[in-house]
Amino acid sequence: MARTRRKRKLDEPKPVPATEELLKYYNDMLMIRRFEEKAGQLYGMGLIGGFCHLYIGQEAVVVGMQAAIGEGDAVITSYRDHGHMLACGMAPKGVMAELTGRSGGYSKGKGGSMHMFSREQSFFGGHGIVGAQVPLGTGIAFGLKYRETDRVCLTYFGDGSANQGQVYESFNMAELWKLPVIYIIENNQYAMGTSVQRSSAQTELFRRGESFGIPGEQVDGMDVLAVKAAGEEAVAWARSGRGPYILEMKTYRYRGHSMSDPAKYRTKEEVQRVRSERDPIDRMREFLVTGAHSDEVALKAVDRDIKKAVTEAAEFAQNSPEPATSELYTDILLEA
Amino acid sequence: MATMTMIEAIRDALDVAMGRDDDVVVFGEDVGYFGGVFRCTQGLQAKYGKTRCFDTPINESGIVGTAIGMAAYGLRPCLEIQFADYVYPAYDQIVSEAARLRHRSNGDFTAPLTIRMPTGGGIFGGQTHSQSPEALFTHVAGLKTVVPSNPRDAKGLLLAAIEDDDPVIFLEPKRLYNGPFDGHHERAVTPWAGHPLAEVPAGYYSEPLGRAAIRRPGAAATVLAYGTMVHVALADVAARGIDAEVVDLRTLLPLDLDCIAASVRKTGRCVVVHEATLTSGFGAELAALVQEHCFFHLEAPVARVTGWDTPYPHAQEWDYFPGPARVGEALAAVLEI
Ligand SMILES: Cc1ncc(C[n+]2csc(CCOP(=O)(O)OP(=O)(O)O)c2C)c(N)n1
Ligand SMILES: [Mg+2]
Numbered sequence: 001m002a003r004t005r006r007k008r009k010l011d012e013p014k015p016v017p018a019t020e021e022l023l024k025y026y027n028d029m030l031m032i033r034r035f036e037e038k039a040g041q042l043y044g045m046g047l048i049g050g051f052c053h054l055y056i057g058q059e060a061v062v063v064g065m066q067a068a069i070g071e072g073d074a075v076i077t078s079y080r081d082h083g084h085m086l087a088c089g090m091a092p093k094g095v096m097a098e099l100t101g102r103s104g105g106y107s108k109g110k111g112g113s114m115h116m117f118s119r120e121q122s123f124f125g126g127h128g129i130v131g132a133q134v135p136l137g138t139g140i141a142f143g144l145k146y147r148e149t150d151r152v153c154l155t156y157f158g159d160g161s162a163n164q165g166q167v168y169e170s171f172n173m174a175e176l177w178k179l180p181v182i183y184i185i186e187n188n189q190y191a192m193g194t195s196v197q198r199s200s201a202q203t204e205l206f207r208r209g210e211s212f213g214i215p216g217e218q219v220d221g222m223d224v225l226a227v228k229a230a231g232e233e234a235v236a237w238a239r240s241g242r243g244p245y246i247l248e249m250k251t252y253r254y255r256g257h258s259m260s261d262p263a264k265y266r267t268k269e270e271v272q273r274v275r276s277e278r279d280p281i282d283r284m285r286e287f288l289v290t291g292a293h294s295d296e297v298a299l300k301a302v303d304r305d306i307k308k309a310v311t312e313a314a315e316f317a318q319n320s321p322e323p324a325t326s327e328l329y330t331d332i333l334l335e336a
Numbered sequence: 337m338a339t340m341t342m343i344e345a346i347r348d349a350l351d352v353a354m355g356r357d358d359d360v361v362v363f364g365e366d367v368g369y370f371g372g373v374f375r376c377t378q379g380l381q382a383k384y385g386k387t388r389c390f391d392t393p394i395n396e397s398g399i400v401g402t403a404i405g406m407a408a409y410g411l412r413p414c415l416e417i418q419f420a421d422y423v424y425p426a427y428d429q430i431v432s433e434a435a436r437l438r439h440r441s442n443g444d445f446t447a448p449l450t451i452r453m454p455t456g457g458g459i460f461g462g463q464t465h466s467q468s469p470e471a472l473f474t475h476v477a478g479l480k481t482v483v484p485s486n487p488r489d490a491k492g493l494l495l496a497a498i499e500d501d502d503p504v505i506f507l508e509p510k511r512l513y514n515g516p517f518d519g520h521h522e523r524a525v526t527p528w529a530g531h532p533l534a535e536v537p538a539g540y541y542s543e544p545l546g547r548a549a550i551r552r553p554g555a556a557a558t559v560l561a562y563g564t565m566v567h568v569a570l571a572d573v574a575a576r577g578i579d580a581e582v583v584d585l586r587t588l589l590p591l592d593l594d595c596i597a598a599s600v601r602k603t604g605r606c607v608v609v610h611e612a613t614l615t616s617g618f619g620a621e622l623a624a625l626v627q628e629h630c631f632f633h634l635e636a637p638v639a640r641v642t643g644w645d646t647p648y649p650h651a652q653e654w655d656y657f658p659g660p661a662r663v664g665e666a667l668a669a670v671l672e673i
Contacts, residue, residue, distance in 0.1 A: 050459075050460040050462050050465070050650065051461060051462065051464075051465060079464075101650055101651030101652075107650075109649075109650060109651030109652070110649065110650060111462075112462045112651070114462070128465075129421075129464060130394050160393070161394060163393035163395045164395050165397050165398060166425070191365075191394055192366050192370070192373065193366050193370035194365065194366055194391050198391055200393065264370070265370060322651065323651050323652065325655045327652070328644060328646050328649055328652050328655060328656065329644070329646055332645075332646055
């Protein structure tokens, strides 16, 4: 029998990590936020071109999940990937320089915003094709099991991507072979201009694994501690050989789908309401201050350090040289 | 006559088709409520209702597969794949089902669907928003493949595609949506307004599939092009003052071989241009056909100007894009100047 899937209650008690940990989550979320704001600015100035999908609003998901895994655990995601890369420990400079298409970027300008990778950080990439990373993450989990590690693969995808057929092919194989994969559905309620209600017969996405017997849980993806708590349970489940797990993260993206988005599919008030009532960073800040884990002065210092790191990344991304034309013909096959 | 962009012309064609035939249904990702990411279906849901113009989930295989079923049943689906780069999940349905249904049912069933998709580069889209996959379709027996280069053709060809009783792949060069891009990316964008082929007749008309158009008559050499590259070739020929004949193929399959052969027999020299990669590209087919049909008229080897055999780049788009300079070099080579 499958484990009962459930909706995690909003006020469910969750363990409070040590102050040092809490500050790290705050720092990491704010780092993503400021990095993305800067990317948005550089885009506006024409220094970043093409497609660029910002993660602003969703920071708690990736930071909370990262807190639930350890060294050697793998991560794979879609094109909305800057936050995942930073959370995995990839360098802001290398990420920003890939956005500007420079030789100092993680893919030397060959990948752009949607396609960066780091073997060192077990980050298997951002992927531009909707849903394509889901079977890949399943295969990575196969590898982790095959080599008899106790590691897991976090496989992220969006609410819209959850409708691709290959997601269900993956679910079936993952449960059939008891693969250590956590499927994290980042339900930000929209796939470009299409809301979940307009695209999905079953809008409770954590239930999408039911017929395969995969346990699923819905989580407040705007609360980093809730994410971490749910993530730890899911990871423990997968690590112990019991197979895949689905976490539906209820979250929200504040910005447009990509940089050109007329935003006619939702109201300004809707966005504003989430920003003022559920913002993951504001909530964490309040938690830190009211719980006496930190104070305004210390948090200002955090902000200042992050701003500095982001400014340096932006400078690096503008000064790093353009890739040589010959770079076009590299890394197609090992030898042509 | 109204002046239209390519987007407006496509929208107009869909409107006319839906108005004429209740069996025409229009759908795809973000197509209904949102009106399409390039706005090609804007207003159609409001006008024709949600049963005739609607959104689909993001599942290309399912979109095309159900469209084939609708078409086999008797409807005329005209669906949109948001970018041609996203068609691959549906490739199995296109190849194994749509293209083969007529043959294997001995003509009892057909799949008269039209699959519209924005194609080509020049918008800084990198490897997942810039590809030109036409050869993947022309290689498959049982499909027709169309690539318009201007608003007037886009409307007429799309109406013909929807009415056609076979599956049609309708590739829309996205860089042409808002203007006749000639490859000079460093210059200001030229709008369609003022272009003679942006004058689009109102109401119904159709442009038969399988007929090329000579965009510029000439005697010195033949340039075979389609889509965006028609404009690149025209601009380059004009800039260099070369008396080349520029042939806009318009449909790749069926192909207007008569027009091609007549032109090359007249000029004796031929340059083939496309944005897609070189190896096994449609240019290889064109070069082979020219060689078979015009061998004794050729004064020089057929030249191909194409994208390089690399993934479509993110950072080096204009090193990849076969712009006017490369077309000019090829013309100089075949003209031995
Ligand atoms: C196969 C494929 N189809 C369509 C697209 C175009 N596309 C890119 S993102 C997107 C929406 C995906 O929404 P969701 O999965 O909810 O992720 P979010 O953007 O909200 O993070 C679409 C339709 C694509 N990249 N790949
Ligand atoms: Mg979404």
